Amino acid sequence: MALFLEVCSQLAGGFVTAFLLFLLTLIFSLPLGLLMSFCTMSKFAPLRVLFKIIVWVLRGTPLMLQIFAIFYLPGLLKWFVWPTMNTGWVWFDTTFTTRFIAALVAFVINYAAYFSEIFRGGIQSISQGQYEAGQVLGLTRREVFFKIVLLQVIKRIIPPMSNEIITLIKDTSLANTIGVLELIWEAKDFMVLDGLIWPLFIAGAFYLIFVGVLTIAFNKIEKKLDYFKA
Amino acid sequence: MSILEVKDLRKRFGNNEVLKGIDLTLEKGEVLAVIGSSGGGKTTFLRCLNFLEKADSGEIVVNGNTVYRAVSGKEPEILPSAQLSFGLVFQQFNLFPQYSVKENLMLAPRLRAKRKDSAVPYKEALELIGKRADELLATVGLTEKADAYPCQLSGGQQQRVAIARALMLSPDILCFDEPTSALDPELTGEVLRVIRSLKNSERTMIIVTHEMEFARNVADKVIFISEGMIEEQGTPEEVFGSPKSEKTRAFLRSDS
Numbered sequence: 001m002a003l004f005l006e007v008c009s010q011l012a013g014g015f016v017t018a019f020l021l022f023l024l025t026l027i028f029s030l031p032l033g034l035l036m037s038f039c040t041m042s043k044f045a046p047l048r049v050l051f052k053i054i055v056w057v058l059r060g061t062p063l064m065l066q067i068f069a070i071f072y073l074p075g076l077l078k079w080f081v082w083p084t085m086n087t088g089w090v091w092f093d094t095t096f097t098t099r100f101i102a103a104l105v106a107f108v109i110n111y112a113a114y115f116s117e118i119f120r121g122g123i124q125s126i127s128q129g130q131y132e133a134g135q136v137l138g139l140t141r142r143e144v145f146f147k148i149v150l151l152q153v154i155k156r157i158i159p160p161m162s163n164e165i166i167t168l169i170k171d172t173s174l175a176n177t178i179g180v181l182e183l184i185w186e187a188k189d190f191m192v193l194d195g196l197i198w199p200l201f202i203a204g205a206f207y208l209i210f211v212g213v214l215t216i217a218f219n220k221i222e223k224k225l226d227y228f229k230a
Numbered sequence: 231m232s233i234l235e236v237k238d239l240r241k242r243f244g245n246n247e248v249l250k251g252i253d254l255t256l257e258k259g260e261v262l263a264v265i266g267s268s269g270g271g272k273t274t275f276l277r278c279l280n281f282l283e284k285a286d287s288g289e290i291v292v293n294g295n296t297v298y299r300a301v302s303g304k305e306p307e308i309l310p311s312a313q314l315s316f317g318l319v320f321q322q323f324n325l326f327p328q329y330s331v332k333e334n335l336m337l338a339p340r341l342r343a344k345r346k347d348s349a350v351p352y353k354e355a356l357e358l359i360g361k362r363a364d365e366l367l368a369t370v371g372l373t374e375k376a377d378a379y380p381c382q383l384s385g386g387q388q389q390r391v392a393i394a395r396a397l398m399l400s401p402d403i404l405c406f407d408e409p410t411s412a413l414d415p416e417l418t419g420e421v422l423r424v425i426r427s428l429k430n431s432e433r434t435m436i437i438v439t440h441e442m443e444f445a446r447n448v449a450d451k452v453i454f455i456s457e458g459m460i461e462e463q464g465t466p467e468e469v470f471g472s473p474k475s476e477k478t479r480a481f482l483r484s485d486s
Contacts, residue, residue, distance in 0.1 A: 127322075127324075129320060129322050129324035130324060130326065132282050132318075132320070132324065133320065133324035133325075133326070134338075135281070135282065135313070136280050136282070136313065136316070136317065136318040136396075137337075137338035137395070137396075137398075137399065138313045138314045138338060138342060138399060139338055139341060139342075143341050147337065147341060148326050148337075151328045152327065152328060155328075227379060228327040228328045228379050228380070228381055229327055229380075229381040230327045230328065
């Protein structure tokens with residue numbers, strides 16, 4: 001029983017890290033994704049093409065690879081450019097915080113790409129008539145987007161968004177590849193040091209419970225927006 | 231001075247010249263009905279008046295002020311106040327689904343009152359806006375639906391809300407783009423009655439419509455647009471009673 005509690009408390013610490021990564025990724029990648037979706041819909045062709053390519057790369061390569069790239073590539077580049085100034089292969093130093101930040105940056109960029117496509121689908125599904133109605137009432141494009149279109153977009157994209165956000169909490173486990181002490185890392189710790197397998201399943205239960213909470217939350221939001229049809 | 235003067239308005243989409251020079255004068259309080267077969271350019275004409283399309287060339291003069299002037303191949307000049315000279319009621323209503331009926335009416339005036347250059351304090355403005363919304367809802371007979379959402383209303387009711395919404399900013403000229411074409415036949419009556427009730431010496435209206443009976447009864451002036459040009463214009467008696475153009479006669483025959 002004492003062992004069980006010790007496992008749980010250590011896993012809880014890992015979960016807090018995973019949750020923090022999850023939350024911060026959402027906070028930064030949602031607005032960034034919206035901005036990227038505007039770029040992929042831009043009338044200015046070079047910008048549009050550039051961002052289509054960025055989205056293609058970000059969605060077309062494994063997230064784990066991108067985590068490695070963010071963590072190691074700056075150091076490598078520095079080594080190529082100024083070999084004499086080389087202080088090692090890792091530009092992010094090896095403290096926990098910097099590892100966490102490297103993972104966060106990778107997650108934010110990667111998820112912004114996915115979110116941008118969901119936003120784009122939602123924005124393009126809103127009828128032109130909504131924009132025109134706003135325009136003839138003398139509203140600016142900005143007002144039309146934020147006061148009229150956005151909530152309709154949100155209502156429409158909640159199902160694909162909830163899918164993506166549920167994937168995100170599980171993807172945080174990839175951060176253990178660069179030594180972020182998240183949930184899976186902590187569970188593996190028991191396997192490596194104590195030869196215990198079952199903490200991994202407890203870790204699974206942590207994810208499962210959290211996804212359950214998310215599912216309920218999304219259902220609530222969906223219900224809340226049920227009062228109108230769009 | 232005429233409330234509206236349109237001079238040689240032209241518009242093309244690619245190779246398709248949709249408006250081939252529309253000239254028009256309208257006096258304050260007049261109701262103009264625009265008729266014509268689909269594809270003839272009447273909706274494009276209305277959309278150009280509301281700046282949803284930018285005419286390639288021509289002028290739009292409201293109350294003696296040139297609010298829009300375009301010369302072929304150049305960026306058109308639009309007066310900042312131009313948009314609010316016109317109001318538009320759409321065929322598909324285009325109400326904002328997430329807002330209640332009253333909020334639909336109040337949204338645009340409210341956002342305008344919030345802007346920095348607004349002369350009246352926001353709180354005072356808000357009160358006036360609310361009052362005006364109540365008045366207009368009464369005008370279109372929907373006072374009891376003030377808190378309903380668009381999805382709870384029939385098409386006819388939605389269109390009446392759209393009319394009230396367009397009136398909130400007191401446009402000089404209120405335009406209707408086939409206001410009953412998207413409605414079930416039994417719902418057109420209520421909308422047409424509301425439009426008719428709006429007619430007074432102060433309110434100028436342009437109505438693109440397929441309802442010939444309505445055009446005949448309500449309009450002071452009728453224009454028949456065909457292939458991007460005004461083929462015939464005059465009083466309803468002239469256009470419907472004794473059309474001069476063969477095209478007009480053919481159109482009116484096919485319609486009845």
